[in-house]
Amino acid sequence: MRPVALSLILALLAGCTAGPLIDTRYNARSQDSRVQYVVLHYTSEDLQGSLRQLTQGSVSSHYLIDAKPATIYRLVGEERRAWHAGDSQWHGRTWLNASSIGIELVNPGYLDTPNGRLWYPYPPEQIDALIVLLKEIVKRHGLGPQAIIGHSDIAPQRKVDPGPQFPWKRLAEAGLVVWPDARRVAELQARYAARLPGVAWFQEQLVRNGYALERHGVLDDKTRRVIAAFQMKYRPARFDGEPDAETAALLATLNGTG
Template identity: 85%
Template sequence: MKSLALLLILALLAGCAAGPRIDTRYSSRGQDSRVQYIVLHYTSEGLPGSLRQLTQGEVSSHYLIDAEPATIYRLVEENRRAWHAGNSQWHGRTWLNASSIGIELVNPGYLDTPNGRLWYPYPAKQIDALIVLLKDIVKRHALGPEAIVGHSDIAPLRKVDPGPLFPWKRLAEAGLIVWPDARRVAELQTRYAIRLPDVAWFQEQLARHGYALERHGVLDAATRRVIAAFQMKYRPARFDGEPDAETAALLATLNETG
């Protein structure tokens, strides 16, 4: 009897350790992926330092893509949260670690020299690998072209990565993001060159595009940083933060098609 009682107790304990029995025959229609965005970064250092930072420190990302050779490393499972976005906001969503996949690209970022800031380019094969990865993630999580953003988009007051040499247009050519139509931009630029919209218009259009900024009609430092972040992405040849006619045309065109 004692042996039988012991076996029953052990069976009960084993059942408790295995967790509750869950019936999975039913599934709700009202659901989607927790992943709403993919955030692109550069690491500011080489592969050894990048791996050390992303695996042993407090910062992490789901994927790391080396440059030479182009190798994709998965560091965090997609169903878990990685610590890559920090204090961030896009289209009203805040603290995007919980709703995004982070991808870090091995790239030094920039070097400040006596002749100005020198930005480092991205090897073509590294971007090829990124595009393959992005297409896979977008398909699995049913994401639209507005979902792929840079760290400088979601945190423009403190971040500049992936920088002005990141080839956003290649992502557009791969069908991953929307790119402004050149003819429409030229048409609107001619109009805005005659009469440039005021600062409040720029703030409204930038907010509509997804950026977080106050709409008070004053061209303050924060507004300039957000304009520069937008220019860095769509007009990397000049990202001075000035609200000019070309920037207005780019914004208006993207918001028409977004």
């Protein structure tokens, strides 16, 4: 074979290996991060059990945060999809694995006892580490304060994590989530105590807040579970799923409909 022909063949083969030449001089204005939400979970396991479940099982998360010492483990790159959300919906967006970052916190969750359910608290240093991580994530992906949500928000019919002991207000104080103004809540609570809105109103307000729920005006089990998920987040002292005046005031304050 002639040297020139051989050189040409080698050059063609090298080009096939390298792939096509792509011109990257232009950049579209209309784009954003694939990440729209950050979903918080507890593991219901200790560290070793959590690592085993999240690295060897059928579920995964982008990050795992241990309690003591507060250590952050990255298990999945943020550019890749982790399997943490499952059947989920928030503000009409479904199956949130593709559009979210999952963060698991090592926490036993709860223990059922003869005296009722015992929920485990989160050590302050674990939440400190979470806040640092969240600030980096929201900056990296250009997320707003409505983007950080719990597993119980996106799947209230089957999930309760991160649970009533999770300190959402601490995240609000760090500027990471929206929190209802206490004075406005008190004003509206007095109004709603005199005349409580109907179930359809609660369903409409919960949907506005982001939850997936039918607006049929019936206080069924699904509606109660969604109300309980909302209460667990904003009024963790009592999350019985009952549509009361304080819950109405919290919803109206957050949604700006009071």
